[in-house]
Amino acid sequence: MTVAALGLAVLAFAAIDYATFPPPLPAYGQVRGAWHPSEAWLYDRNGTLIDSARVDFKARRLAWTPLAHVAPVARDTIVAAEDQRFYGHGGVDWLALLGIARDKASGERGRGGSTLSMQLAGFLAPDLAAPGRRHVWDKLRQMRAAWAIERGWSKDQILEAYLNLAGFRGEAQGIGAAALGLFGKTPDALARDDALLLAALLPEPQAGATIIARRACAMARERDCSRFEGEAVAMLGPARSLALDPGLAPHLSDRLLTKPGLRITTTLDARIQRIAIQALRRQLQGLGGARARDGAVVVLDNASGDVLAYVGGIGGASTAPSVDGANAYRQAGSTLKPFLYAEAIEKGYLTPASILDDSPVQLDTASGLYVPQNYDRGFKGPVSARSALAGSLNVPAVRTLLLVGVDAFRDRLWDSGYRGLVEDGDYYGFSLALGSAEVTLLEQANAYRSLSQAGRWSPARLTKDDPRETPRAITSPQAAWIVADMIADPNARAATFGLDSALRLPFWAAVKTGTSKAMRDNWCIGFTRRYTVAVWVGNLEGDSMRAVSGVSGAAPVWRDVMLALNDQHDSGPPPRPTGIERANVRFASNVEQPRAEYFLAGTAQPLITFAPDAARRPRITNPVSGAVYAIDPDIPPDRQRLAVTVSGSAAMHRLLLDRRDLGSATAQPQILAPPGQHRLRLVDVAGRVVDQVRFTVR
Numbered sequence: 001m002t003v004a005a006l007g008l009a010v011l012a013f014a015a016i017d018y019a020t021f022p023p024p025l026p027a028y029g030q031v032r033g034a035w036h037p038s039e040a041w042l043y044d045r046n047g048t049l050i051d052s053a054r055v056d057f058k059a060r061r062l063a064w065t066p067l068a069h070v071a072p073v074a075r076d077t078i079v080a081a082e083d084q085r086f087y088g089h090g091g092v093d094w095l096a097l098l099g100i101a102r103d104k105a106s107g108e109r110g111r112g113g114s115t116l117s118m119q120l121a122g123f124l125a126p127d128l129a130a131p132g133r134r135h136v137w138d139k140l141r142q143m144r145a146a147w148a149i150e151r152g153w154s155k156d157q158i159l160e161a162y163l164n165l166a167g168f169r170g171e172a173q174g175i176g177a178a179a180l181g182l183f184g185k186t187p188d189a190l191a192r193d194d195a196l197l198l199a200a201l202l203p204e205p206q207a208g209a210t211i212i213a214r215r216a217c218a219m220a221r222e223r224d225c226s227r228f229e230g231e232a233v234a235m236l237g238p239a240r241s242l243a244l245d246p247g248l249a250p251h252l253s254d255r256l257l258t259k260p261g262l263r264i265t266t267t268l269d270a271r272i273q274r275i276a277i278q279a280l281r282r283q284l285q286g287l288g289g290a291r292a293r294d295g296a297v298v299v300l301d302n303a304s305g306d307v308l309a310y311v312g313g314i315g316g317a318s319t320a321p322s323v324d325g326a327n328a329y330r331q332a333g334s335t336l337k338p339f340l341y342a343e344a345i346e347k348g349y350l351t352p353a354s355i356l357d358d359s360p361v362q363l364d365t366a367s368g369l370y371v372p373q374n375y376d377r378g379f380k381g382p383v384s385a386r387s388a389l390a391g392s393l394n395v396p397a398v399r400t401l402l403l404v405g406v407d408a409f410r411d412r413l414w415d416s417g418y419r420g421l422v423e424d425g426d427y428y429g430f431s432l433a434l435g436s437a438e439v440t441l442l443e444q445a446n447a448y449r450s451l452s453q454a455g456r457w458s459p460a461r462l463t464k465d466d467p468r469e470t471p472r473a474i475t476s477p478q479a480a481w482i483v484a485d486m487i488a489d490p491n492a493r494a495a496t497f498g499l500d501s502a503l504r505l506p507f508w509a510a511v512k513t514g515t516s517k518a519m520r521d522n523w524c525i526g527f528t529r530r531y532t533v534a535v536w537v538g539n540l541e542g543d544s545m546r547a548v549s550g551v552s553g554a555a556p557v558w559r560d561v562m563l564a565l566n567d568q569h570d571s572g573p574p575p576r577p578t579g580i581e582r583a584n585v586r587f588a589s590n591v592e593q594p595r596a597e598y599f600l601a602g603t604a605q606p607l608i609t610f611a612p613d614a615a616r617r618p619r620i621t622n623p624v625s626g627a628v629y630a631i632d633p634d635i636p637p638d639r640q641r642l643a644v645t646v647s648g649s650a651a652m653h654r655l656l657l658d659r660r661d662l663g664s665a666t667a668q669p670q671i672l673a674p675p676g677q678h679r680l681r682l683v684d685v686a687g688r689v690v691d692q693v694r695f696t697v698r
Contacts, residue, residue, distance in 0.1 A: 022145035023125045028157040031124065035064045035164065038177075040257035042249060044270040045306070045464065051253040052245050056260040062176035063261075067160040070175060070187045075159065077195035081219055082202060083116040087155055091117040091146035114142070116162050121145035123165040163187075168198060169205050169236070182235045196220055197228070197235055209233045248273050251312025251324040256463065265464045267306035272299055272565065276309040279560035281316065283537070283553075289317025292522070292548050294540045296325030297557060298445040299565070300532040302452045304468075305460045307442070308531070309561075313540070320540040326442055329420050330521045330536065332435035333514030334392045335444060336413060338451065338483045339475070340400055340433055341389045343412050345600065346479035349403040352386040352486055353585045353597045353608050356396035359647075360624040380495070382591045382610065389483070390492035392513065394434050401433035413437070415474045416447040416457055435514055444525050445534035451510070452527040452574060455480035477577040482598050484510040484574065487526075502555035505562055507571035513555060519544045522553030526562070529574055533561045616648035618665070618690050620655075620682050625693035631675065641670040646682060653690065656681045673697045 168178035200215035217225035299309035312324035388396035407425035455475030511526025588609035
């Protein structure tokens with residue numbers, strides 16, 4: 001060979017080497033380390049999977065599946081179908097290539113000659129297997145890449161990577177996603193027929209059921225393919241991934257699972273989560289979608305603040321199933337009253353035995369008169385603070401707010417974790433006593449939990465990584481304990497809720513219900529020594545519920561969860577703190593029955609009586625502001641008079657109806673008012689308006 005020929009040969013070899021030089025390929029460890037699943041997973045406190053969410057929508061990938069976690073029959077079947085001499089060659093199957101050449105020479109259509117190593121090279125360097133790359137030079141590059149892989153990887157590593165990177169059907173990448181999506185199984189549970197169908201998918205992942213069944217049947221060497229046809233149709237039907245996904249906390253997973261591959265361990269307890277879901281589902285099914293469509297439940301561990309159950313909704317008849325009911329801001333209703341009474345007791349303004357007047361009241365505000373009403377539109381007259389709170393009476397709560405102050409109460413609620421109260425007290429006004437502010441169910445649960453913890457508040461914890469903050473004192477231990485005792489008293493709430501409502505349990509529990517304006521929200525929050533359970537029922541789109549009362553909406557769910565959680569060894573009340581004394585009290589005029597009552601030390605009174613008229617502000621008690629009266633045409637007009645009553649020290653005061661002087665207020669006159677709107681004013685000797693009401697006659 002001449003020098004020139006040798007030079008040409010060297011140049012040719014160099015050119016061929018350059019043309020077929022494979023791209024750099026990563027090592028096994030790099031491939032596995034760079035693997036990012038499309039899913040993220042949520043676990044309970046004990047490591048049990050409770051939910052998952054897809055976060056990356058480019059492809060469906062689950063966690064990397066080690067070869068040891070793939071059923072042997074699946075491994076063997078796929079190797080036999082794709083590369084039967086896999087364990088005997090060094091990356092290229094020369095016998096298969098010779099067979100292809102023979103088939104082409106005889107005009108027959110042969111199978112592909114790419115080994116698993118060559119296919120893996122195509123996965124790692126996509127340009128090696130791009131569409132149109134069928135030239136001999138491209139095939140040589142792929143072969144050289146396969147040899148490079150074989151030099152640095154073990155056979156098991158090659159097979160494991162292939163099974164994880166191969167596309168099986170649609171967007172399912174890897175045997176983990178394929179097994180779960182197509183069969184509802186994990187890879188280690190795949191059976192022989194499953195493996196045959198998966199192997200039949202690999203040459204053409206988008207093939208129809210008939211073609212796949214025919215291939216699987218041929219690999220199984222069976223004549224009757226009907227069985228495989230049925231299995232192929234079922235396999236290509238709706239995805240079955242939910243078969244192994246409990247789906248216990250979809251709203252929480254949407255909130256926490258924000259990155260692919262995340263594995264978050266929550267504070268939830270799967271058992272308690274199921275209890276809460278079942279109780280809520282049972283109640284909403286019983287109510288029916290025409291009455292209330294949505295609900296949510298939160299369960300807290302009192303000592304730690306761990307969230308043990310977080311149910312943002314159950315779907316069902318909901319028209320907004322994706323909205324998280326446990327984290328949505330809704331109007332609080334009467335559920336804020338315990339914190340108002342606790343503040344009044346703590347400051348010494350009230351005791352549980354103090355008498356509050358449950359009678360019509362009207363308050364001047366910047367936007368006009370504010371006239372609070374009770375739930376049943378009736379009034380009970382003088383009642384104790386205990387009965388007023390336990391019975392959820394509105395007017396006594398507004399009178400208590402007058403003692404405490406709107407700004408002070410708003411600040412107390414903020415300190416108790418109600419972060420939706422971003423305005424000052426004037427924005428909410430006197431309606432804050434009746435829960436006009438918006439709160440979330442999780443805020444509600446954690447605020448009530450502070451009452452169970454001697455008035456100390458700390459943030460609730462949703463995940464094991466959430467910090468444990470030192471609790472800070474919000475309410476005095478004495479006031480927190482007394483208020484808990486008040487809302488745990490079944491006798492005190494009997495006048496409003498009866499003696500045998502859903503709020504009464506066979507063990508000690510403090511509980512408060514609430515219903516927002518226009519029946520849009522129904523709440524029930526309460527606690528035992530160990531747990532706090534908060535329930536909301538309503539319609540997430542904001543329309544009113546129908547035929548749902550304070551104890552027929554959320555309360556049955558609260559009761560069911562509490563009964564399921566009850567620990568007989570820890571069902572008594574919290575220990576009474578120092579600084580509280582127990583004393584017997586009697587009430588003047590037998591307003592309430594004598595009883596033993598709890599007081600802050602030094603504030604006990606044996607007899608509770610009413611303030612004399614001289615100590616009370618004069619006001620009009622009848623007619624009630626906003627009242628509408630209808631004239632009966634069958635009764636003589638002069639027989640249809642309206643009695644006017646005035647309470648308090650009203651000597652030297654006069655009554656004015658519109659512009660007409662009715663005389664002395666102490667005369668308690670009866671008036672005859674024509675149809676139309678009227679204003680009745682109470683004025684003092686200086687002509688200043690002390691009180692006024694507006695009413696209508698039709």
